[in-house]
Amino acid sequence: MPEFVLDLVYLASAVLFVFGLKQLGSPVTARRGNALAASAMLLAIVGTLLDRGIVTWEIIATGLVAGTIIGLLLARTVKMTAMPQLVGVFNGFGGGASALVAAAELIRSGPGVDAGAAAGVTAAAGILVGSVSFSGSFIAFGKLQGFVPGRPLTYPLQRTLNLILFLSLLVASGYLVASAEYPIASAMLAGLALLLGILLVLPIGGADMPVVISLLNSYSGLAASAAGFVLGNPLLVLAGALVGAAGLILTRLMCKAMNRSLANVAFGAFGGGETAGALTEEGEKPVRRTSVDEAALLLAYASSVVIVPGYGLAVAQAQHEAKKLVDILRKRGVTVKFAIHPVAGRMPGHMNVLLAEADVPYDLLVDLDDINPEFARTDVVVVVGANDVVNPLAREPSSIIAGMPILDVDRSQNVIVIKRSLSPGFAGIDNPLFYLDRTMMLFSDAADALGGLAREVKEV
Amino acid sequence: MPEFVLDLVYLASAVLFVFGLKQLGSPVTARRGNALAASAMLLAIVGTLLDRGIVTWEIIATGLVAGTIIGLLLARTVKMTAMPQLVGVFNGFGGGASALVAAAELIRSGPGVDAGAAAGVTAAAGILVGSVSFSGSFIAFGKLQGFVPGRPLTYPLQRTLNLILFLSLLVASGYLVASAEYPIASAMLAGLALLLGILLVLPIGGADMPVVISLLNSYSGLAASAAGFVLGNPLLVLAGALVGAAGLILTRLMCKAMNRSLANVAFGAFGGGETAGALTEEGEKPVRRTSVDEAALLLAYASSVVIVPGYGLAVAQAQHEAKKLVDILRKRGVTVKFAIHPVAGRMPGHMNVLLAEADVPYDLLVDLDDINPEFARTDVVVVVGANDVVNPLAREPSSIIAGMPILDVDRSQNVIVIKRSLSPGFAGIDNPLFYLDRTMMLFSDAADALGGLAREVKEV
Amino acid sequence: MGEWLIGIYVFVLAMLLGFELITRVPPTLHTPLMSGANAISGITLIGALLVAGGEGGGLAAVLGGVAVAMAAINVVGGFLVTDRMLRMFRKD
C-alpha cells in the first residue's frame, strides 16, 4: 500500500471521529455516533496493519487478541450500575498504553522528529499524563467498587509530599529530555507519575469519582495526542486532542450539574481535599437533585406523565407554563394527566380555578381515586409545588396528617418534585417522598422550572 | 526575531481568528468578535513585517499605503444601503490578491514545498478560485449598483460555452502543474478563470446577488488557504479554510432564508438560470416576507412595541402565546402595549375576553384614540391576525370600509404582520398595508408564530 | 508524515471548525457576518507581504506588491465596514 493511501485513510478516520463525537452529544444520534467512531477506529487499525512499517506480527497478534478478549468480557459481563468504574478501568488502560507508546518510540528511535528537545518534551508529557491517568483511574475504580475507602483519604504532610513529588517529576522530565538514557529515565518518570496519580485521586471523595474519571479520560486523550507527536502521527494528535477537549468540557458540565467548580475537583486534592470532603459529610439526609435539562429528557422520552399541582403552582402563578409543557408533551405523543387532590391549594377547587384559567381541558384533570391505581404504570410524575397531598406519612397512623387520602406518587417509576427548597407545606411536617431513590428534586420556582422544561423538551 | 516566535505569533493569531469568528455569530458579541479578528490580523501583519524573510520594503510600503487609503475611503463613504456590493468589492480584491500570491510564489521559488505536483495543484487552485472570486465579485457589484443589468443575463450557446471554458481550464491547470513556464501558465489560467467568474455570475438575477457574494466570499477564503499551501504557511491555510467553511454555511443559511437551494444558486447559472429568473417575474404585488428569526431580532432590540390583535388571534387561540411573548419582551425592558380596536374580532369585547383569559394585565390594553398618536414613536408594531382594523383604505372615502376609524399602524417604523396568507378579512377587501416598504409579512398561524417569537427572543 | 499532509489536516480541521462555529446565526447578522468573514479572508495579505518583500524581487515582487494593495483594501475596508454595520445593533 503506497504511503499516501494510508495518509488518506488516517484523514478519513480523523474526520469520522469528529462526526462520531459530534453525534455522541445528542440523544437522538448518540448510538449512531458511537458506531461511527468505532468504524473510524477499525478503519485506522486495518490501514495501519496493512502499512509497510509493520514487520513483526507475533507481538501484535498476541496483544490484540488478549486485549480484545479481555475488553469483550469486561464489557459484556459488568452490571449497568458499575458502568462508571468500568469506564475508569478502560480509561486507565488507554492512558497506560499511551505512556508505553511514548516511551517505547523514544527508546526505539530516539528523538525521531525534527526538533530534538521538542520530541523529548512531548514524550515526557505522554509518559507523565498517561501514567497519571493509568494509576488514577484504577484508584477511582477502587473507590467506586469499594476496594479503596470511598471517603476522602487524607494523610499527614500531604502538602509537603505533593511538593516533593512535583519537583521530582520536573527533575525526571528534565533528565528524560537531556540524557539519552531513555529506558531508565522513562521508567523513573513513569514510576513517579504513577505515584502522583494515586495521590491525586485518593483524597477525593467517592461521590466525585465520575467527575474524576471524566477528567482522567481527558488526560488520556492528551496522552494519546502526545504519543502522536512522538510518533509524528497526525491522527493520534487529532483524535487525542479532540477527546482531551471534549473530556474537559464534559468534566465542566458534570461539575456544573453537581454545583462544583472544575478547579475544586482537579486541584482540590492538592489543597488537602477539604472542600471535596465537605460534600459527603453526614448530617442532612441526602436528596437527589436534578436539573431542568435532565428532567426534560426524562419527560421527553416518557410515554406517560402525571402532573400533581399544589399550592406552590398557585403561588408561582405557573399555570400557563404548566399548560405549555403539557401541550408540548402531548404533541410528542406523551400521555399527560393532571392528578387533582381534593385539598391541594388553599381553597376548595383552587387547582381547578388555576388550570381553567390556563385553559387546560377538563378531561385531563383526574380525581384522586381514579389516578391512584395508575401511578404504578406511570413513567414520570411531576409534583409541582405540592407537598402535604403527596406525603406518604399520611399512611402512618401516628402522623398529624394521618387519615388524609394522598396521591400515591411514590408508587411510580420516577418522581420529579419541583419546589424551591425542602421546607414543609401547610401541615408543617417533613416529607419522606423527597428522600426516595426514585425521587429527583428540582429546586426552583415553579414557573421558572416549568417554563424551562417546556423549552428544553421542545429542543430534545 | 527568532523563527519560532513568529510561529507562535501566527498560532496565537489563528486562535484569535477562531474566537473572533465565533463571536461574530451572535448579536451580543458580534462587534467584539470583529475587533478580535481585526487584532488577530494586525498581530499577524506586524509579526510578518518583523520577519527575517522580508528584505525589500518599497513595494510593501507602497502597496500597504495605497490599499489602506482606498479601503478606508471606501468603508467610510459608502452608504449603508450599498453595503452588500461594497463587501463584494472588498471580497473581489481579497480573492485577486490570493491568486496573485499563489502565482507570484510559484514564479519566485517554483514548487518550493515537498511534493512538487501537489504544490502545483494548490497553486493552480489558488489562481483559479481567486480569479473567479475577483471577476465574479465585480460583476455582482455591478449588478447591485446598476452598472450591469440586474435581470438574469442569458446568451445563446451558454451550455456549450461553459463546457469549452471548463475544458480549457483543465488544460491550463495541467499546463501549470506540468510545465515550469509559471508566468505564462499562470496568466493563461488567471485569464480563463476571470472569464469563468464573469460567466458564472452574469446569468444570476440581481435578487440573488447577496447569496452570490457570500459564496464568492467563501471561495476567496479557499483561495487564501490555497495560497497558504503554496507558501507553506499554516496561518493562511487555517484562516482561509475557516472563512471558506463559514462562508459556505452562511450561504446555505441565506439560501434557506430565501427558500432557495444552494445548488440552485451556485450551479443554476450553468443550467441557464431559469429558476433564478422565475423569482423576479412580475405579476403579484411584492411583499416583504420575513422569518421568525428576523422578526424576533427586531423585537428583541426594539424599545417600544405595540401588538395589534385581531380575529386571527382568536381563531388561532394564540392568546397564551401572545402573553408569553409580551412577558419576555417586558423582562428585557421593552415597553409593550396592546392596541385594542373597537371592532377587532367578531363580537364586542372579543379581544378583551381572550386577553383576560391569558391574564394580560388590563393596563397594557390601550384604546384606539389613545394609541393612535403613539404609533409614530413606536419601533415595531406586530399585527396578529388583524386585517380590516389596520386597513389604510378606510381613509379613502370611496372604500366600503370608509369612515371606520383604524389603528394607524402604517405610521410606525416597522410593521410585522402575522397572518397565514394574503387573503382578506371580514370586509373582503385587499389591504395596502401589506405592501408597504416598512411592512414585513410573517406568514404563519398566529399561535405558531407568536410561540416561535417568544422562543427566539428569549435566546437572542 | 509530510508537511503538506499535515497542512491538509489543518485545512480539514479548520473547515470542520468553521462549520461548527456558524450554525445558528440570526438573519439580521448574515450581512455583517459575511463582511467580517470576508475581512478575515484578507489574511492572504500575510502571503502577499512575504512575496512582495521576499528575496528575489522581479515579477514576483511586483505581483506581490499589487497583491499587498488589494489585500490591504480587503482587510482595512472589510473590518471597518463590518464595524459600521454592527454599530447599528447596539441596544441603547
Place this chain on the structure above:
Amino acid sequence: MGEWLIGIYVFVLAMLLGFELITRVPPTLHTPLMSGANAISGITLIGALLVAGGEGGGLAAVLGGVAVAMAAINVVGGFLVTDRMLRMFRKD
C-alpha cells in the same frame, strides 16, 4: 514551516473543535459520552501497533506489545460498553 509546528496547529484546532462539539449535552448523556470519548482515546492503539510491529524489536517492541493489549482493551471494551449504555435511551 516545521512538521512539529503544524502538529501543534492540528492539536490546537482539534481542541477547539472538541470544545465546540460538546457544548450542550443533556446530563443523562454525560456517562455514555464520557465512555464514547474514552473509547476514541484508545486511538493510541495505532501508535502501539506501529511500535510493537515496527523494525528494531527488543524492549520497545515488548513495551509496544503490552501497549497493544492495553489499548485494545480500551477500544473494544469502550465502544461496546458505550453502545450498551446507549441502547437504554431508545424510546420504547
Place this chain on the structure above:
Amino acid sequence: MQLAVLRERHPEERRVALSPSHVKSLIETGWDVRVESGAGGHAGWSDADYQHAGAKIESDRVALLEEARCVVKVRPPSLGPDGGNEVDGLPEGSILVSFLSPGTPEELPERLAARRISALAMERIPRTTRAQRMDALSSQATAAGYRAVLLAATHLPRFFPMLTTAAGTIRPARVTVLGAGVAGLQAIATARRLGAVVQGYDIRAAAAEQVRSLGATFLEEEEEELPEGAEAEGGYARALEESERDRQLSFLGRHLPKADVIITTAQIPGRAAPVLVTRSMVEAMTPGSVVMDLAGETGGNCELSVAGQVVVHEGVTILAPVDLPSGLAQHTSQMLGTNVSALLALLVHDGELKLDLEDDIIDHVLVTHEGSVRISG
C-alpha cells in the same frame, strides 16, 4: 335646535337614551339639550349630573317637548292608556330617535306618520362598517348575552365551574348556546369565563369558526350538515324551510337534553323567532336545569317560554326576560348614548338639522317621514 331626552315610562325600563357625558358633547356641537327630570335615575345619573353637563332639566313633559326639534328615548313611544299616549305628545314634524320594535302595536308607524314625525328606528341601523358606532342592537345584545349567563347561573342549583374538593368533585356545567350572533357569542364567552363547558350552535356556517375562536366547541354532527346558504343579507340568518326545520329539531333533540343550561338567541329579522327547544326536549332535561330564552319578545326560541316570566316545567326553569339590557342600565345607557349620539351627528350639517335621504344609513333607519310610512313590517 332643541333636543329632548325623555324619561322612560315602562316599569321595567331602567336605561336612558343619553348619558351626561354625551349631553355635554352634543351641546358642544350646537344642540340645546333638555332632559326630563329623573330620566337617568335608574342608570345612576341624577338630574344634577345632567345639569352639570349643561342640560336644562324639565319636569313637565309638555314644556319639555314644546320646542323640541328632536326627541330621543329608549323604548318605542307608548300608545296605550297606561303610561299615557306618548306619540300624541310629540311635537308635529319633529324627529324621533328610539327603538321602534319589538313589542309595539302594529299601528305605531301610521300613528307616527299621522303626526308627521320623522321616526328613526335604532334597531334598523345597517350592519355596515360605517354604521358600527351607531349599532345599538349590537351594544345592547352584548349586555343581554352577558347578563343572560349571570341570570342562568343564579337560577341553576349547580355550580358552573369544575371543583375538586374534599367533599367530592363537582363536574362543570354544560352550557349550550343556540344562535351565535352578538348576544350568543357574548354568552359563550361569559359562560366559559365562569368555567362551564360550552357548546355553540348556529345555522350560519361562519358561526362555527367564531364559536371556536372563543375556545368553545361548535355543536355539529359529522353526517349532519348545516343548511346551505343560511347566511342572508347583512349577516343575518334566513328562515329555514320546513324540511330543514325538521332535521334541525331532530338534531337538537339528540343534543340539548344533555345540557344543564340552554341559552337561546336565535332571531330572524322581521319574523317570529324560530322554535328550537321543544316541550319534549325540556322534559328530557334533568330537574334543576335552566333554559334562558333571549328571543322572548319575538315569540321565543323555546316552546314553553313566556316573555317576561319564569316558568318551571317538570323541574326545569325557563326564563324569557325582556329587560336584560336594563339590568346593566348604567353601561347599556352609556353604550346606547354613544350609538344615539353618532346617529344624531348624521343629522346636523353645518349647524343645521337636515335629514339627508341620500345617506344610506338614514335611508335605512327612517321609518316615517313627511307624513307617510316609508318602511313597513
Place this chain on the structure above:
Amino acid sequence: MQLAVLRERHPEERRVALSPSHVKSLIETGWDVRVESGAGGHAGWSDADYQHAGAKIESDRVALLEEARCVVKVRPPSLGPDGGNEVDGLPEGSILVSFLSPGTPEELPERLAARRISALAMERIPRTTRAQRMDALSSQATAAGYRAVLLAATHLPRFFPMLTTAAGTIRPARVTVLGAGVAGLQAIATARRLGAVVQGYDIRAAAAEQVRSLGATFLEEEEEELPEGAEAEGGYARALEESERDRQLSFLGRHLPKADVIITTAQIPGRAAPVLVTRSMVEAMTPGSVVMDLAGETGGNCELSVAGQVVVHEGVTILAPVDLPSGLAQHTSQMLGTNVSALLALLVHDGELKLDLEDDIIDHVLVTHEGSVRISG
C-alpha cells in the same frame, strides 16, 4: 340502625342533608335509611330517586322518627311554633347530626340535652387534616363565595369585565373582597373569572400569599401593617383590639369607596362579625355600587346590612343573603351529604353505633350528650 333524613321546614332552605347516592352507600354500610317525603325535592331529587337508592320513604314524621337511632338534617331543629317544634319530635337518646348555629335560640342546647339527645354540630368540625372530608363549613362557604359574586354581578348595573366596543370602552369593575377565608377566596376566584379587577383583604398574614396565589392583588399600604398575631388557633382570626380596629377602619375608609362591588366574609368564631364597612364608606361609593355581606347572620360586616334583605342606601345596594348555599341546593346538598356521611362513618364500629369520646373529632362536635350540654357558646 335506623337513620332518618328530615325534610327542611325553613322556607328558604332548599338543601337536604343526604343525597340518594349517599343513602345508597350508607345502606351498604349497614344503615336502615328512611327519608321524609319530599326531602330532596328542591335539590333535584324525587322520592323515587331515594327509593331507588334503597331508602324507605315516610311522609308521616312521627312514624319516620319512631325507631330512628340517628337523625340528620341541615338547619338546626326549630323550637318555635311556626314550622313546629322539631326538637320535641326527636326520639329520646337519639343522635342528631345537623348545623346547630348560627341563627338559633340560645336555649337550643339545653332543650336538646333535656331530651338526652346527642347532638353533633356540623359547624364544629375541626379544621384538621383528618376531618377535611367532614368539613361542612368549607363546603358550604365555597358555594356561598361563588354565589355571592353571581348575585353581586346581577345587582350591579355595570359589567364586570372590560369590553372595548364600537360603542365605547367599558372599564372593568373593581371588586374588593374583605376576609380571605374559604368563602372569600372563592369569591376572589369567581370575580376574577368574570373579568373584574379584584383585591383581597384580610388581617391574617398568611392570607396575602393566598390571595395572590389566585392572581388577585392584596389590599395593603406600605406604612400600614397587618395586626400582629391575628391568626389564632385553627387558622381562624382573633377579634381585634380597639386601637387596631380604628386603624383598620381608617385604612379601609381610604380604599373601599373606590370599589364597584364589596364582598365581605369576615367572621370570628363565637363572636359577632366585625364591622368593616361603615355607613360613611357606603355613602362615599358611587351610586349603583353593591355591597354583598356574607356575615349577615352573625351581625354583618356592613353597618347598614339587614340579614336576608336588600337595602338600597343612597343608590348603593346592600345585600346580606342568608340562603346563599341553598341557591346551589343540588351541589351543596351533595357536598354536605359527603360531609355528613363521613361523620356518620365515625359513629359505626363493627356494625354498632357508638360515640367514641376519645376521638378528637367527636369530642369536638358533640355539643350535648347523656343529658348535659358539653360545649356552650
